[in-house]
Amino acid sequence: MEAELQQILVQVSDLQSWRLDYVELLQQEVNKNPDRLVDVGKEEQEEKPPPCGTLPALYSIPRRLVISPSLGGTPSLRRILFGGTFHVFNYEWRKSFFQFREPNSELSFALETDRGGARAVQTVIQARIIKYLLFSRQSSSDGRTLHSLCAVGQREQERALAAALSDSLWLAGNELSATVTLVTEDYCITPHLDYKLDNFTERFKEEGSHGLILFLYSLICSRTVDRLREDLDSTTSHLLHISPGNFVCRQALLNLLLTGRASPHVFNGTLNFGEDSQPLERPLQGILTRSDVGYLHWSREQMERGRLPQVGSMLKTPRFPVWVCCINSSFSVLFSLNRSLLSDWKMEHLFHLYFYNGQPSQRTTARLTIDTHSHHWEASSRDSDGDPEKRFPSLEMTIKTKWDGAAINWNGTLPFY
Secondary structure: OHHHHHHHOOOOOOOOOOEEOHHHHHHHHHHHOOOOOOOOOOOOOOOOOOOOOOOOOOOOOOOOEOOOHHHOHHHHHHHHHHOOOOOOOOHHHHOOOEEEOOOOOOOOOOEEOOOOOOHHHHHHHHHHHHHHHHHHOHHHHHOOOHHHHHOOOHHHHHHHHHHHHHHHHHHHOOOOOOOOEOOOOOOOOOOOOOOOOOOOOOOOOOOOOOHHHHHHHHHHHHHOHHHHHHHOOOOOOOOEEEEOOEEEEOHHHHHHHHHOOOOOOOOEOEEEEOOOOOEEEEEEEOEOOOOOOEEEEEOHHHHHOOOOOOOOHHHHOOOOOEEEEEEOOEEEEEEOOOHHHHOOHHHHOEEEEEEEOOOOOOOOOEEEEEEOOOOHHHOOOOOOOOOHHHHOOHHHHHHHOOOOOOEEEOOOOOOOO
16 A cells, blocks of 8 residues: 555656646656546446545546547536636636645645635645645644644645645545546537637647646546536536636535535535425535535625525534635635544634635734633623624634634734635
């Protein structure tokens, strides 16, 4: 087993300036594992188990494949992403990839994230990187400290990124298979009149760029277009929606990254009845299994309109104490060093959480102390106008969606989120 892991976790020596390009990283793993391939054009003969088992630390990756017709072809990829074939990824998405901070620095575990819609994808991968470094790699059993998380060299960065990407792809493939989309020299399709060429989707042309888009296509192909259509419901037909100047991830895409299933909602289970208690023509799809990495959500605008979604326990209480946070439509990560926080209620009395928002301005990991037994109602209010957003920073409001009424101490750091 050790020899196999060492074979998979090879050092990618040709990466320059720590720009860990998705294609280069996974292609080298493919070349090292030619004996374990996946035929994406062949339907599985056995019933697929739900993706709720404990995942191994890493997986082999299939060979380079042109998109199979059984996956729906490139136009179907466009439709499941954008809702049509005329939209193309903009510059912000095209320039996005996975890049770490400086190795062996205080934030060496951290990815640099973009400001656009791709940030959501990068943040979920960031959460999986933290999960790997704290709880999955062999050395993590020696003691989980913030120092050990930060003292990460280039080789360990590469291993963590490979593990994070593999986790998402194999979850999407029901832990049975995964598909990696790479570039080809020739066009894979003959475009129709209503299809807008972008010289990339049609042949995945340029290696060394578009790393995040290639990962997104790999995720969709691993799940397959047919299974994605089964995951979605009447409220959501595709994975991205147009925001002013950009394409933004819908909740279904976030859930696909987190759980392997593109359910459009964050509540537990399936909702069969509407607010009027009448049966729904098509049930609303929520979260069916407990995720490895959790999710917390808070939005001032949604709260004021009374439309703040109630995240279910499947996402609020994941298997590992790492949470992707969507705060006022911006993404960040919260995590704890203590896995017992999720299984021992006594650990929830007083504990620490660490926060990283992915912005270049953040130079150190913020440490917050959470006290769930303090008499918070006796504390003097920071503002008497009753506006919780003014009395408490948005991050605190997000934490309170899981630990209601908790008192939160920033330990000398000026609240910045």
